[in-house]
Amino acid sequence: MTRHVPIRDTATADPMIVMADVEKWYGGFKALSAINLSVRRGERIVLCGPSGSGKSTLIRCINRLEVYQKGEIRVGGTRLDDDGHSIDAVRREVGMVFQHFNLFPHMTVLQNCMLAPMRALKLSRREAEETAQRLLDRVRILEQADKYPAQLSGGQQQRVAIARALCMRPSVMLFDEPTSALDPEMVKEVLDTMIGLAEEGMTMICVTHEMGFARQVADRVIFMADGSIVEEAPPDTFFTQPRHERTRKFLGEILRPH
Amino acid sequence: MGLGEFLFLLTGLKWTVALSAIGFVCGAIGGLAIALMRTSGMRPLERLAAGYIALFQGTPLLMQLFVVYYGLALVGLRLSAWVAVSIGFTLHASAYLGEIWRGSIEAVPRGQSEAASALNLKYVSRMKDVVLPQAIRISLPATIGFLVQLIKGTSLASIVGFTELARAGNIVSNQIFQPLLVFGIVGILYFLMCWPLSLYGSHLERRFAVASR
Ligand SMILES: Nc1ncnc2c1ncn2[C@@H]1O[C@H](COP(=O)(O)OP(=O)(O)OP(=O)(O)O)[C@@H](O)[C@H]1O
Ligand SMILES: [Mg+2]
Numbered sequence: 001m002t003r004h005v006p007i008r009d010t011a012t013a014d015p016m017i018v019m020a021d022v023e024k025w026y027g028g029f030k031a032l033s034a035i036n037l038s039v040r041r042g043e044r045i046v047l048c049g050p051s052g053s054g055k056s057t058l059i060r061c062i063n064r065l066e067v068y069q070k071g072e073i074r075v076g077g078t079r080l081d082d083d084g085h086s087i088d089a090v091r092r093e094v095g096m097v098f099q100h101f102n103l104f105p106h107m108t109v110l111q112n113c114m115l116a117p118m119r120a121l122k123l124s125r126r127e128a129e130e131t132a133q134r135l136l137d138r139v140r141i142l143e144q145a146d147k148y149p150a151q152l153s154g155g156q157q158q159r160v161a162i163a164r165a166l167c168m169r170p171s172v173m174l175f176d177e178p179t180s181a182l183d184p185e186m187v188k189e190v191l192d193t194m195i196g197l198a199e200e201g202m203t204m205i206c207v208t209h210e211m212g213f214a215r216q217v218a219d220r221v222i223f224m225a226d227g228s229i230v231e232e233a234p235p236d237t238f239f240t241q242p243r244h245e246r247t248r249k250f251l252g253e254i255l256r257p258h
Numbered sequence: 259m260g261l262g263e264f265l266f267l268l269t270g271l272k273w274t275v276a277l278s279a280i281g282f283v284c285g286a287i288g289g290l291a292i293a294l295m296r297t298s299g300m301r302p303l304e305r306l307a308a309g310y311i312a313l314f315q316g317t318p319l320l321m322q323l324f325v326v327y328y329g330l331a332l333v334g335l336r337l338s339a340w341v342a343v344s345i346g347f348t349l350h351a352s353a354y355l356g357e358i359w360r361g362s363i364e365a366v367p368r369g370q371s372e373a374a375s376a377l378n379l380k381y382v383s384r385m386k387d388v389v390l391p392q393a394i395r396i397s398l399p400a401t402i403g404f405l406v407q408l409i410k411g412t413s414l415a416s417i418v419g420f421t422e423l424a425r426a427g428n429i430v431s432n433q434i435f436q437p438l439l440v441f442g443i444v445g446i447l448y449f450l451m452c453w454p455l456s457l458y459g460s461h462l463e464r465r466f467a468v469a470s471r
Pocket of ligand 1: 058
């Protein structure tokens, strides 16, 4: 496969996200253990692993949808803790896209995109509307702006969800299996939107099993199992010379032709 | 029955409507507070709200009215029947609406408030703009059902001497000795208030069932 997205020299850039020895428990169950991860500005990470390995938990800790018990997370220089200011500062930087879109069903597409900029960024209605229209145009769905989410296809809803997150001008985007709830024919339109974002230099962490996307876009692929990071490598190395037995087994299952 | 008696019944009807409206509006404010406490994630607040709901759902409305009317008089607070029953119905409705709305808030998918949090919306906006509009929609059939119960329940206010529709009927009946006619009319008046609401409630419920299919 050809590489559309150029690899930039990210080694010199400052880290956008740092996770140091992060541990997360759900009651007595350890969902993340000793997570160490550093993501540079502009870097594109693909996170994969079997179901229940902690992928969602990991990225949800980054914007504080989950609390962690040990270690430290820094986003754009802010240390994330219980303090409301740090949560606010981190969430300003981080946008998120969910598997099931989570659009607000009682609002139109445009209203979905305007709410947070007006409330959290205190933009005027006009500014919020301009931003929303610009970003809806960018995900090529501006003509649906006055529809309600239920009137759109899954692929369209997910593109709206991406536009909604972008309206907050994040410097990092988290994607949690953005295409796995979609019918196959809609996967491409969402992946293309994500590739477009990557080309513009967005820092991205994507939980996905779309290995074509990983090959094309990722600077690094990370494989998780049982709450730990097992292996990480650039996609070429990751797919051709996986070092760990578990990675090989996982890749064997996921790349096996259906 | 003459025009005077009928007008007296209508005066009773007016107080029934007024008492229902006050109980419902003030109860909605109290109920919202109870529902928000109950879903706050803060243990002491949740316990307090749960206790309040249990107390008022676990005792008869009649007893609650007695306690407010005579109980407050015992501690030196002499309230008019009007104020006492208003307080009684407000407390009662707060508990029931609080419980209905707690359920509706919890029925809004968790992903909704997560998406709102991820967009850096704070609690007030998360509730006001995202969760409550959806919760209210979900709760409408049950809320209207409760309003119907509340309207009929106002007849209990006659016990502490408040002249609403049922007591007005009683008074008229004792004057003209035509209980069947008088209470027939009283019944029709209640029916005309409650039946359209019930219809509307089940209409919403059906529309909801279709929408969520
Ligand atoms: N709220 C919760 N309470 C208790 N356990 C949880 C909770 N959320 C997740 N877990 C557990 O934590 C582990 C990791 O979950 P997580 O959702 O992060 O996995 P995942 O890698 O995203 O899996 P999938 O591919 O199925 O989405 C799982 O074993 C899961 O059962
Ligand atoms: Mg997951």
